[in-house]
Amino acid sequence: MATIAIPAELLPGDGRFGSGPSKVPQAAVDRLAAAAPTLLGTSHRRPAVKDQVRRVRDGLRRFFDLPDGYEVALGNGGATLFWEAAGYCLIQRRSAHAVFGEFSAKFAAAVAAMPFLDAPVVVESPPGTAPTQGTADVDCYALTHCETSTGVATPLHRRGEGLTLVDATSAAGGIAFDPADVDAYYFSPQKAFASEGGLWLALLSPAACARIERLAGGDRYVPAMLDLGVALANSRADQTYNTPAVATLFLLAEQIDELNARGGLAAAAKDCAAKAEHVYAWAQASDYAEPFVADPALRSPVVCTVDLDTTVPADTVSAVLRAHGVVDTEAYRKLGRNQLRIAVFPAVDAADVERLTAAVDHIAAALRG
Numbered sequence: 001m002a003t004i005a006i007p008a009e010l011l012p013g014d015g016r017f018g019s020g021p022s023k024v025p026q027a028a029v030d031r032l033a034a035a036a037p038t039l040l041g042t043s044h045r046r047p048a049v050k051d052q053v054r055r056v057r058d059g060l061r062r063f064f065d066l067p068d069g070y071e072v073a074l075g076n077g078g079a080t081l082f083w084e085a086a087g088y089c090l091i092q093r094r095s096a097h098a099v100f101g102e103f104s105a106k107f108a109a110a111v112a113a114m115p116f117l118d119a120p121v122v123v124e125s126p127p128g129t130a131p132t133q134g135t136a137d138v139d140c141y142a143l144t145h146c147e148t149s150t151g152v153a154t155p156l157h158r159r160g161e162g163l164t165l166v167d168a169t170s171a172a173g174g175i176a177f178d179p180a181d182v183d184a185y186y187f188s189p190q191k192a193f194a195s196e197g198g199l200w201l202a203l204l205s206p207a208a209c210a211r212i213e214r215l216a217g218g219d220r221y222v223p224a225m226l227d228l229g230v231a232l233a234n235s236r237a238d239q240t241y242n243t244p245a246v247a248t249l250f251l252l253a254e255q256i257d258e259l260n261a262r263g264g265l266a267a268a269a270k271d272c273a274a275k276a277e278h279v280y281a282w283a284q285a286s287d288y289a290e291p292f293v294a295d296p297a298l299r300s301p302v303v304c305t306v307d308l309d310t311t312v313p314a315d316t317v318s319a320v321l322r323a324h325g326v327v328d329t330e331a332y333r334k335l336g337r338n339q340l341r342i343a344v345f346p347a348v349d350a351a352d353v354e355r356l357t358a359a360v361d362h363i364a365a366a367l368r369g
């Protein structure tokens with residue numbers, strides 16, 4: 001393996017293909033450095049930082065073309081914290097969860113552990129597929145727009161009477177959808193939005209805001225850090241309940257502006273789909289690789305999973321790539337497959353994706369002699 005050298009012309013210009021954390025454009029980091037003297041290390045209750053929160057909220061409203069009444073909320077803790085907060089402030093009594101990988105399973109497990117809720121209904125399907133059944137008699141239905149652990153993307157549509165909660169952590173910014181089909185569409189900024197981790201953001205429908213205000217202001221004890229009513233009130237004032245990472249907010253705002261300048265969600269989704277199509281078409285044409293997700297309609301346009309046959313160990317391929325500065329192509333570890341996972345978020349260049357697949361072909365040829 002140590003002897004496999006990838007020719008320079010096959011190496012991507014930027015070697016970051018991780019599914020989150022993901023590539024952060026250097027130009028945005030440079031703009032952060034330029035803004036730093038009057039931004040970093042200043043109070044989050046003052047205009048310089050509140051302006052960044054406003055940029056993020058206004059920019060997302062425009063990017064997602066939100067209907068009147070929808071609100072953009074944010075807070076610290078990432079999507080993982082939002083799961084807990086949703087258990088306190090969005091699920092009234094019982095939720096249903098479409099579970100088809102690690103992330104969707106974690107939300108269901110978090111809710112199952114909450115003593116004040118009924119046991120959740122878990123609608124499960126094997127990795128590489130997605131459940132489609134609806135469920136009656138629940139007040140929230142939890143979907144995952146892109147299951148980052150498997151590379152399955154699901155169409156969003158309401159599956160019952162309750163609120164539709166969507167974990168869009170890796171999908172948001174790269175897959176088109178209709179906001180009218182969701183009530184809480186939440187994500188973290190270190191995936192398709194090319195920033196750092198630590199924050200959660202949520203697009204909330206009027207029905208979700210009403211549920212939050214009822215549950216957060218009701219009899220249930222809600223820890224302040226998990227109180228979406230507190231988060232919503234702070235968001236409306238362009239601030240967060242406690243101190244945010246200002247660099248994360250700035251990099252996020254930069255990427256939102258960039259994507260809005262490129263044509264918003266429709267353009268970003270088209271760009272990601274074209275890059276993903278390259279990966280899937282390459283795998284299909286190859287005699288040693290194939291897309292992991294059998295149903296083309298479920299193949300994610302942002303996180304591409306490709307199985308390799310036993311003649312080409314994926315661990316070796318990823319290790320050779322890593323030795324050349326091309327990183328984070330490893331499959332989700334718990335999936336336990338001979339697989340590459342390649343993120344094609346909006347910040348990733350199409351030409352780099354093409355070089356990556358050519359580099360993998362080069363490594364495979366060397367391994368197979």
Ligand SMILES: *Cc1c(COP(=O)(O)O)cnc(C)c1O
Nearest residue numbers: 020078079080103148169170188
């Ligand atoms: C990355 C990811 C998460 C976790 O995000 P954090 O910011 O680490 O909390 C949750 N759900 C999905 C689908 C993800 O891809």
